Amino acid sequence: MTLVACLLTGAERAAIASIGLAGANASQVIAGCFRAASGSEILVNQIRYGTVGDESIVVTRLPDRDGDQRWELHCHGGAAAAAQILADLAAAGVTIVDHDVWLARDGKTLLQCEAIDVLARTVTARTAAIALDQARGAVEDFVDQSLATLRNADSKSIEIVKSQAVHILRFENIGLHLAAPWRVVLAGKPNVGKSSLVNALVGYRRSITFDQPGTTRDVLHADAVIDGWPIRLSDTAGIRHDATDKIESEGIDRAQAVIGHADLVVWVEDVRDWKPVNALPSMLTGKSCLQVVNKVDLAAAQTQRSANLPVMTSAIRDGGIETLRHAILLKLVPCSPSPGDAVPINPRQVDCITLIKAARSVFEIEAILHNLKGKSMAAP
Numbered sequence: 001m002t003l004v005a006c007l008l009t010g011a012e013r014a015a016i017a018s019i020g021l022a023g024a025n026a027s028q029v030i031a032g033c034f035r036a037a038s039g040s041e042i043l044v045n046q047i048r049y050g051t052v053g054d055e056s057i058v059v060t061r062l063p064d065r066d067g068d069q070r071w072e073l074h075c076h077g078g079a080a081a082a083a084q085i086l087a088d089l090a091a092a093g094v095t096i097v098d099h100d101v102w103l104a105r106d107g108k109t110l111l112q113c114e115a116i117d118v119l120a121r122t123v124t125a126r127t128a129a130i131a132l133d134q135a136r137g138a139v140e141d142f143v144d145q146s147l148a149t150l151r152n153a154d155s156k157s158i159e160i161v162k163s164q165a166v167h168i169l170r171f172e173n174i175g176l177h178l179a180a181p182w183r184v185v186l187a188g189k190p191n192v193g194k195s196s197l198v199n200a201l202v203g204y205r206r207s208i209t210f211d212q213p214g215t216t217r218d219v220l221h222a223d224a225v226i227d228g229w230p231i232r233l234s235d236t237a238g239i240r241h242d243a244t245d246k247i248e249s250e251g252i253d254r255a256q257a258v259i260g261h262a263d264l265v266v267w268v269e270d271v272r273d274w275k276p277v278n279a280l281p282s283m284l285t286g287k288s289c290l291q292v293v294n295k296v297d298l299a300a301a302q303t304q305r306s307a308n309l310p311v312m313t314s315a316i317r318d319g320g321i322e323t324l325r326h327a328i329l330l331k332l333v334p335c336s337p338s339p340g341d342a343v344p345i346n347p348r349q350v351d352c353i354t355l356i357k358a359a360r361s362v363f364e365i366e367a368i369l370h371n372l373k374g375k376s377m378a379a380p
Contacts (some may be wrong), residue, residue, distance in 0.1 A: 003023030006096070068105065103117075127178045134343060166357055173333075175346070186268055188269055196315035199315070219236050234258050236254070264332055267290070268293075290327055295315075
C-alpha cells in the first residue's frame with residue numbers, strides 16, 4: 001500500500017505534536033531518515049529518542065495492520081517542527097494526507113472519522129472532552145440503540161427514537177462550535193466603551209482606546225476562553241447614521257457585515273444616553289442580542305432608578321465584567337451536555353437527526369440512521 005503520513009494532532013501550538021506513518025515499507029523510511037540515540041533494533045511498542053533532520057523526536061513502532069507497518073513520531077508541538085518532519089518524510093517518498101484519508105485506512109465509520117477530526121481541532125479541555133465522547137461512540141451508540149428499539153416496529157418505538165433525537169438536537173450549537181469559536185460581536189454607537197469592554201473581557205489591551213468618537217475604524221478580533229468555551233470577540237466601529245467621513249463609513253459597513261454572521265451581538269450603550277425604554281436598532285432584528293449599559297461609574301445614581309436593568313458595566317473600573325461573562329455564556333450555552341451525551345458535531349449530523357425528528361415510519365427512520373452512521377471508510 002502507498003506510504004502515507006498524517007499530522008495526528010491539531011494545527012494549534014502545543015507541547016507535543018504527533019505524526020502517523022503507515023505503509024508496507026514504513027520501517028525502511030524510518031531507518032533512512034531517523035537517527036536513533038541508541039543503535040538497537042526498535043521492536044513493536046518500544047520507543048526511541050533520536051532526530052529526523054535537525055528535529056529531536058521520539059518514535060514508536062506500532063503493531064502491523066493489514067500489511068501496513070505503522071509508526072508514530074512525536075516532536076515539539078510548534079507548527080515549524082511538525083512541518084519540517086512532514087517535509088522530510090515527503091522527500092523520502094511519503095504521501096502526506098489529511099485525517100479523512102488516514103482514518104480510512106483503519107476502516108473507520110463516517111461518524112468516527114468526523115469525531116476524530118473535530119477532536120484534533122479543539123482548543124480547550126471542555127470542548128475536547130465533548131468531542132472525545134463522540135470519538136468514543138456517543139452518537140454511534142444512539143444509532144445502534146435506536147435501530148435495536150425500532151425492531152419492535154410499533155408507534156411507541158418510533159416515538160422513543162424521535163424523543164431521543166429531540167434531546168440530542170438541544171446541543172446542536174455546542175457541537176457546531178467544538179472546533180470553531182463562538183462569534184461574539186460588540187457593537188454600538190461611537191464612544192460607548194466597546195474597545196474597553198473587549199480589553200476587560202480578554203484580560204489584556206487588545207483594542208486601542210481613546211476618548212475621541214470613531215477611534216475604532218476596522219473590526220478587531222480577540223480570541224478568549226470563558227469557562228472552557230472558545231469565543232472570538234469582535235470589536236467594531238461605532239455605528240451612527242450621520243457619518244460623513246469615508247473611512248468611518250467603511251468601518252460601519254464592516255461592522256454591519258460582521259454583525260450579520262455573529263452568534264451573539266452585545267449591544268453596548270453609554271449610561272448617560274441610555275433609558276429603560278431604549279429599543280435595539282432594527283438592524284439587530286432576528287439576531288441573538290445582549291444589551292449592556294457601560295460607564296455606570298459616571299452616572300451611578302441614574303442607574304439605580306430602574307428595576308429591569310440590562311447588564312451594567314464599568315470597563316475602566318472592572319465593574320460588572322464577570323456578570324457580563326456569565327450573561328454571554330447564558331446566551332451561547334443555555335444548557336450543556338452531560339459526560340457521554342450524544343452531540344451532533346457538524347451540519348450533516350444535525351440534518352440527519354432533524355430528519356429523524358420529522359420522520360413518520362420505521363423504514364424511514366432506519367434509512368436515516370444508517371445514513372447518519374455512514375459506511376466503513378476503508379480504502380479499497
